[in-house]
Amino acid sequence: MVESLVYWLQLVFHHLPLGVIVIDRGGQVRLFNNRLSILSGYKEERVLGKPFLELINNQDSEYNKLLQTLATGKEYQNLMPESVIMLNSSTDFRANTYAIKDKSGATVGAMALLIPAGRQQELENAIIKAEKLAILAEMIHELRNPLTAISGFVQLLQQKIRTNSELEYLDIISDELKRLNRLISDFLLQAKPGYCSRTQCSINKLLTDVAALVECEASLRNLKINLEIPEDPPPIKADSGQLRQVFLNIIRNSFDALPDEGQLFLQCSGDEQLGIVRIVIRDTGKGMDGQIMANMFKPFFTTKKNGTGLGMFISKKIIDNHGGSIDIQSEPAGGTTVTVTLPVA
Numbered sequence: 001m002v003e004s005l006v007y008w009l010q011l012v013f014h015h016l017p018l019g020v021i022v023i024d025r026g027g028q029v030r031l032f033n034n035r036l037s038i039l040s041g042y043k044e045e046r047v048l049g050k051p052f053l054e055l056i057n058n059q060d061s062e063y064n065k066l067l068q069t070l071a072t073g074k075e076y077q078n079l080m081p082e083s084v085i086m087l088n089s090s091t092d093f094r095a096n097t098y099a100i101k102d103k104s105g106a107t108v109g110a111m112a113l114l115i116p117a118g119r120q121q122e123l124e125n126a127i128i129k130a131e132k133l134a135i136l137a138e139m140i141h142e143l144r145n146p147l148t149a150i151s152g153f154v155q156l157l158q159q160k161i162r163t164n165s166e167l168e169y170l171d172i173i174s175d176e177l178k179r180l181n182r183l184i185s186d187f188l189l190q191a192k193p194g195y196c197s198r199t200q201c202s203i204n205k206l207l208t209d210v211a212a213l214v215e216c217e218a219s220l221r222n223l224k225i226n227l228e229i230p231e232d233p234p235p236i237k238a239d240s241g242q243l244r245q246v247f248l249n250i251i252r253n254s255f256d257a258l259p260d261e262g263q264l265f266l267q268c269s270g271d272e273q274l275g276i277v278r279i280v281i282r283d284t285g286k287g288m289d290g291q292i293m294a295n296m297f298k299p300f301f302t303t304k305k306n307g308t309g310l311g312m313f314i315s316k317k318i319i320d321n322h323g324g325s326i327d328i329q330s331e332p333a334g335g336t337t338v339t340v341t342l343p344v345a
């Protein structure tokens with residue numbers, strides 16, 4: 001048997017974690033949910049179709065905010081419940097009132113919601129806290145990548161600077177410094193959660209830039225980077241700074257897992273039919289067991305002495321925000337393959 005929509009609506013209505021009462025234009029109770037029955041002690045069948053005035057003291061009627069909403073259309077928030085209906089509950093509740101309008105905009109009734117106050121505040125606080133933590137973590141972690149790149153290049157210059165062509169590296173250093181400055185300003189401006197500025201960009205350029213950034217780190221350890229990218233992959237719409245960070249995080253994880261002289265494969269392919277671009281980063285490093293794989297996206301999970309455990313957490317968040325996905329295949333001693341899928345522009 002397939003239950004009707006009305007059946008489901010009734011179930012949901014009665015089991016909402018808040019009290020609901022609706023009165024019509026004439027002031028009669030039209031809806032009264034189970035939760036409010038429990039909170040007020042009035043049975044639904046005793047109040048439905050009856051005047052709302054019977055539920056409250058008559059002398060309170062001119063102060064009753066639900067009746068005022070019905071009369072004037074003015075809505076109220078965060079009221080003490082007794083300004084709508086008396087409750088027998090030890091939990092702290094707040095009431096909001098709303099005017100119910102028909103298609104022409106005329107008020108045809110009024111509704112009150114009784115919301116557990118502690119719960120609402122608790123939830124709001126938890127959300128604010130989680131958002132703040134996520135922003136802060138993201139920012140701090142973002143600061144590390146440019147700093148690591150700068151110190152890598154500085155190290156290389158100290159050892160090698162002989163020809164003019166190596167001055168090219170200085171450009172990269174200055175780009176990274178600009179990025180660092182931008183991050184600090186963003187931090188001071190308290191960037192909005194989930195903030196990202198997307199423009200059409202080329203995945204080829206992004207991957208080539210990333211490969212150039214890690215090149216010196218690789219050459220110091222004799223790691224081989226095999227870059228395999230198509231001539232003309234479909235463009236993507238992305239925040240290239242954020243994606244660069246994702247690929248740097250993934251590649252650095254591979255570097256950490258590889259022995260000296262190990263190999264990294266960086267491939268990209270477009271699938272026009274599915275409307276996606278696939279970026280595969282494969283290393284022949286130490287791989288992961290099931291327990292590490294199950295935890296690797298959790299914030300602060302790390303198996304490294306100096307790891308923060310935020311790289312994959314942040315990377316997943318960024319890819320999710322771009323409407324893509326990250327898939328991991330790995331085996332202990334069998335290397336790791338990370339596949340990032342992104343929608344084409």
Ligand SMILES: Nc1ncnc2c1ncn2[C@@H]1O[C@H](COP(=O)(O)OP(=O)(O)OP(=O)(O)O)[C@@H](O)[C@H]1O
Binds near residue numbers: 296301310
């Ligand atoms: N390519 C890989 N090979 C083996 N293990 C990996 C690989 N990528 C991730 N891991 C495992 O997943 C864990 C979490 O990775 P994540 O990048 O989130 O943090 P981290 O590298 O430890 O620290 P950081 O925040 O500095 O990046 C790593 O500590 C490591 O155990």
Ligand SMILES: [Mg+2]
Binds near residue numbers: 249253311312
């Ligand atoms: Mg990492």
